[in-house]
Amino acid sequence: GEQVEQLPSSLIVQEGASVLINCSYTDSASVYFPWYKQEPGKRLQFIIDIRSNMERKQTQRLTLLFDKKTKHLSLHITATQPGDSAIYFCSAISGGNYKPTFGKGTSLVVHP
């Protein structure tokens, strides 16, 4: 089945820095890639997504890049704020069989 890998597992930065979270998947049938953010004690919150027919998607301080050939995604967060501190999860969903698979998450800590 699908496997999703995320790197790094953790990031610690100062406020204002930019960060990059990498995600790779194995199943070429995966066509949809939503990302979620989980703050301590709070529910998973959808933040951005991309489909396999796109290469880039941007919303405010988030930019998501997708490379279908290498089965790789990267989430770029600019001008980080302490409120961005959370665990970020990449997920992959197959086009034929709806079964969201999650990565192990990247813990981001932004110091003021």
Added chain:
Amino acid sequence: GALVYQYPRRTICKSGTSMRMECQAVGFQATSVAWYRQSPQKTFELIALSTVNSAIKYEQNFTQEKFPISHPNLSFSSMTVLNAYLEDRGLYLCGARRDWLQNTLYFGAGTRLSVL
């Protein structure tokens, strides 16, 4: 907006007993509900995917006999952990899919299960 509520938020049960957790979609109809268990290391395990009017699909290592799920309508799903033991501890998350055209899951805050 689309919200998903899970109840209870926390529960403690004795080893060998069972507990039921509920998932309620508010403001939308949940065509599919995915139940996950999140480990202390934050890893997600998909337990099963439940679609209204369709058979519930359990993942490897999870069975209906251990985690029976009910999905009687488009706003409610429940899952029971039968004969809970230490290895069943974790945060159980319910993710609801809004409709067939949307692939994003809306998650509840989870039910944290502790087993004594």
